[in-house]
Amino acid sequence: MAKHEHKLEIFRGYLKFKSNVQKIWGVLIFLSIVTAIEVALGILKPPILMNYFLGLKLINWIFIILTIVKAYYITWDFMHVRDEKPFLKNTIILPLLILIPFLLFILLWEGSYIFDVMLDGLKEWDFDIY
Amino acid sequence: MQASTLTKTKQKTWGGGGVKPLDAAYGKLMMWFFIVSDALTFSGFLVAYGFSRFKNIDSWPIADEVFHHFPFLHGVNAPMYYVALMTFILIFSSVTMVLAVDAGHNNDKNRVAFYMLLTIIGGAVFVGSQAWEWKNFIKGEYGAVEIQNGEILQFYDIKKDKRIPIDEFAILQSQERITHDDNVGIWYQSEVQLPEINLDEVMTGFNNDLNLTVRLEKLDETGHKIILSREEAEIKLSSATRVVKGANLIRNEYGNPLFADFFFFITGFHGFHVFSGVVINIIIFINVLLGTYERRGHYDMVEKVGLYWHFVDLVWVFVFTFFYLV
Known part of the structure; x- marks a missing residue:
């Protein structure tokens, strides 16, 4: 079927594949490497990455960025978003790209605010023997 | 009538009638919309x-x-x-x-x-x-104790410098169990399942072994759980209410129920x-x-x-x- 044409390059054309099957295996290898890096970092926990940056540990920023990288390649290559029309791409991606960070921002902000209130706002939360 | 144009479509589909907006099949498009909403969920x-x-x-x-x-x-x-x-x-x-x-x-x-x-x-x-x-x-695996304010206390061996499961130090005592019948006590209370190791046994074991202390849910600056001294642990444990083993929706041995x-x-x-x-x-x-x-x-x-x-x-x-x- 001629209509199923696939774009056979990833990393902005840096890596080109001969067939779609080959590209699938290539993406699998890439995703496995990313997962292996995540697991290795999670087990080793290098002390340098334990410093805080914008409210999160550096290591957690790395985990989140690697997760988004993985999500990108799963949607773009496994779910064939790369081959869709630009309008369909935007229909799928834009609502998520706008709504999720918005939700994330307001709720995490609120969560850390409540943490501060619980910590300093009142005299005593713990009606224990202390 | 425009109906004649509809009959010309090659395949029978239950939606869209062969029209492909965005060059995607009707079912595929709907699957994408479902995925977007599920992703938001x-x-x-x-x-x-x-x-x-x-x-x-x-x-x-x-x-x-x-x-x-x-x-x-x-x-x-x-x-x-x-x-x-x-x-x-x-x-x-x-x-x-x-x-x-x-x-x-x-x-x-x-x-x-x-x-x-x-x-x-x-x-x-x-x-x-x-x-x-x-x-x-x-x-x-380890088991823990819940105290009056809902905090979970885990047990820690100072000498071995590691966590210790409650069944390793608890001293088991034989005890008589009385069946709770409807005609005794309060009618709305029913028989509850007893933990394998009860609070008395854990407390006896704890008092017996002076190397034991407790670990709080709270984390210190480096992200490790705070380990109390023996004296502080004894004060904390004096308000212990129950033994917690494993996890359910109400309480769990790992810490916060959430x-x-x-x-x-x-x-x-x-x-x-x-x-x-x-x-x-x-x-x-x-x-x-x-x-x-x-x-x-x-x-x-x-x-x-x-x-x-x-x-x-x-x-x-x-x-x-x-x-x-x-």
């Missing part, structure tokens, strides 16, 4: 988890301490390896799915069936692994997605074997369930990051 759950975690940022359980089991390696501390394996299984089943879609584009019935079968097996292995993970989580609640809810909701994905895959697999799509001339249905399956994989990537890594 999952992000709602994960963000709620993040909210609760930020609210209790100084006392959240440490995932590496909770999930450290590996099949056939009993007692070996292997954090992350098992979930990493599960992640890999799911990514691999995603690959076999996309290979099935690719074979479908070439109308290669046997290869579609073969890859669909591999995908189903991968999904089933994943759901089974998830069940095993739940079993370990529910059963618990941790277990979100774990059960989010991995359960995801596991349900995987399970329904496996069921749908089996239906499509049978249809492939029966030759339904070969007669239809295209394997679009395989592509649609493929989209759903990849989405399930995608969600797991995020659950893995936020429950086990971060």
Whole structure:
């Protein structure tokens, strides 16, 4: 079927594949490497990455960025978003790209605010023997 | 009448009538819209988890301490390896799915069936692994004590410098158990299940061994749980109310009850997605074997369930990051 044409390059054309099957295996290898890096970092926990940056540990920023990288390649290559029309791409991606960070921002902000209130706002939360 | 134009469409579809907006089949487009809404549902759950975690940022359980089991390696501390394996299984089943879609584009019935079968097996292995993970989580390992204000205290051996399970130091006492009948006591109270080790036995064991102390839920600046001195531990334990072993929706031995609640809810909701994905895959697999799509001339249905399956994989990537890594 001629209509199923696939774009056979990833990393902005840096890596080109001969067939779609080959590209699938290539993406699998890439995703496995990313997962292996995540697991290795999670087990080793290098002390340098334990410093805080914008409210999160550096290591957690790395985990989140690697997760988004993985999500990108799963949607773009496994779910064939790369081959869709630009309008369909935007229909799928834009609502998520706008709504999720918005939700994330307001709720995490609120969560850390409540943490501060619980910590300093009142005299005593713990009606224990202390 | 314009009806004559409708009869000219080559294939009978129940929606869209052969019109393809955005160059995508009707079913595929609808599957995408479902995925977008489901993605928002999952992000709602994960963000709620993040909210609760930020609210209790100084006392959240440490995932590496909770999930450290590996099949056939009993007692070996292997954090992350098992979930990493599960992640890999799911990514691999995603690959076999996309290979099935690719074979479908070439109308290669046997290869579609073969890859669909591999995908189903991968999904089933994943759901089974998830069940095993739940079993370990529910059963618990060390046990802990809850005190009056709801805090969870875990036991720690100063001499060995590691956590100690309650069944290792508790001194078991024989005790008489009286059945609670309806005619004695208060009518609305029913017989409750007793823990394997009760509070008295744990407390006797604790008082007997002076090397023992407790570990709080609270974290210090370096992200480790605070370990109290023996004297502080004795004061804390004087208000102990019950022994906690394992996890349920009300309390768990790992710390904050919300941790277990979100774990059960989010991995359960995801596991349900995987399970329904496996069921749908089996239906499509049978249809492939029966030759339904070969007669239809295209394997679009395989592509649609493929989209759903990849989405399930995608969600797991995020659950893995936020429950086990971060």
